[in-house]
Amino acid sequence: xxxxxxxxxxxxxxxxxxxxxxxxxxxxxxxxxxxxxxxxxxxxxxxxxxxxxxxxxxxxxxxxxxxxxxxxxxxxxxxxxxxxxxxxxxxxxxxxxxxxxxxxxxxxxxxxx
Amino acid sequence: xxxxxxxxxxxxxxxxxxxxxxxxxxxxxxxxxxxxxxxxxxxxxxxxxxxxxxxxxxxxxxxxxxxxxxxxxxxxxxxxxxxxxxxxxxxxxxxxxxxxxxxxxxxxxxxxx
DNA sequence: GCGATCGTCAACCGATCGGTTGAATATGCG
DNA sequence: CGCATATTCAACCGATCGGTTGACGATCGC
Numbered sequence: 476x477x478x479x480x481x482x483x484x485x486x487x488x489x490x491x492x493x494x495x496x497x498x499x500x501x502x503x504x505x506x507x508x509x510x511x512x513x514x515x516x517x518x519x520x521x522x523x524x525x526x527x528x529x530x531x532x533x534x535x536x537x538x539x540x541x542x543x544x545x546x547x548x549x550x551x552x553x554x555x556x557x558x559x560x561x562x563x564x565x566x567x568x569x570x571x572x573x574x575x576x577x578x579x580x581x582x583x584x585x586x587x588x
Numbered sequence: 589x590x591x592x593x594x595x596x597x598x599x600x601x602x603x604x605x606x607x608x609x610x611x612x613x614x615x616x617x618x619x620x621x622x623x624x625x626x627x628x629x630x631x632x633x634x635x636x637x638x639x640x641x642x643x644x645x646x647x648x649x650x651x652x653x654x655x656x657x658x659x660x661x662x663x664x665x666x667x668x669x670x671x672x673x674x675x676x677x678x679x680x681x682x683x684x685x686x687x688x689x690x691x692x693x694x695x696x697x698x699x700x701x
Numbered sequence: 702g703c704g705a706t707c708g709t710c711a712a713c714c715g716a717t718c719g720g721t722t723g724a725a726t727a728t729g730c731g
Numbered sequence: 732c733g734c735a736t737a738t739t740c741a742a743c744c745g746a747t748c749g750g751t752t753g754a755c756g757a758t759c760g761c
């Protein structure tokens with residue numbers, strides 16, 4: 476039951492893969508460009524991307540000789556919902572909720588520098 | 589940066605450990621009782637509990653000769669916030685937010701049976 | 702067509718993972 | 732005290748992980 480969660484959480488457990496996701500948050504990228512800032516081989520990054528794609532967190536589309544990587548944030552939904560099942564035990568956690576609101580609605584607090 | 593996320597996500601990547609967390613959602617449990625429904629050795633469960641404790645997802649307190657395991661849902665906070673950073677790509681997910689509010693503030697909807 | 706670029710494949714490596722078993726360590730009970 | 736219960740420790744196992752290297756297949760520009 477819920478084999479997706481296995482692969483999604485496992486994919487998120489690696490800092491390199493989380494950083495790749497963060498990069499893809501800004502824009503779609505080619506494999507070579509994804510690999511550029513990392514101090515490891517292109518093949519290693521290619522494997523990481525394969526794992527992210529296997530978890531559904533990204534999709535890859537080959538256009539010409541370059542393969543474009545696109546973030547698929549909806550794949551985080553099931554994991555997020557699963558985690559929310561533990562929210563009932565938290566005292567209130569309104570601060571996290573406010574941060575969430577700020578990000579979602581773009582409502583910046585007054586004291587922002 | 590953010591070594592917690594490594595261990596938290598890795599801990600969540602195993603279905604046995606997720607099931608343990610689900611069980612602890614209902615009540616604190618002794619190690620032996622946690623192990624009972626699983627078809628594996630007590631030592632294996634003890635290791636799983638150690639990993640969960642290492643990630644801060646549970647705490648263990650020895651009272652007498654039995655060690656009680658207690659869920660620590662706040663440890664999910666950092667991971668949850670990290671994932672919310674990708675929420676800007678989702679439509680809005682207001683339904684999850686309303687469910688969150690209902691649970692947090694005890695504001696039950698009218699049509700509750 | 703040719704050379705350079707993009708990306709994967711395959712084989713290999715050491716480390717870690719998830720599990721086992723058996724012995725060891727506390728602690729409680731009668 | 733002596734035995735049962737609760738839990739961990741230590742060693743081991745095969746499988747998987749994260750990484751490397753080198754060869755390979757496509758595809759582009761000239």
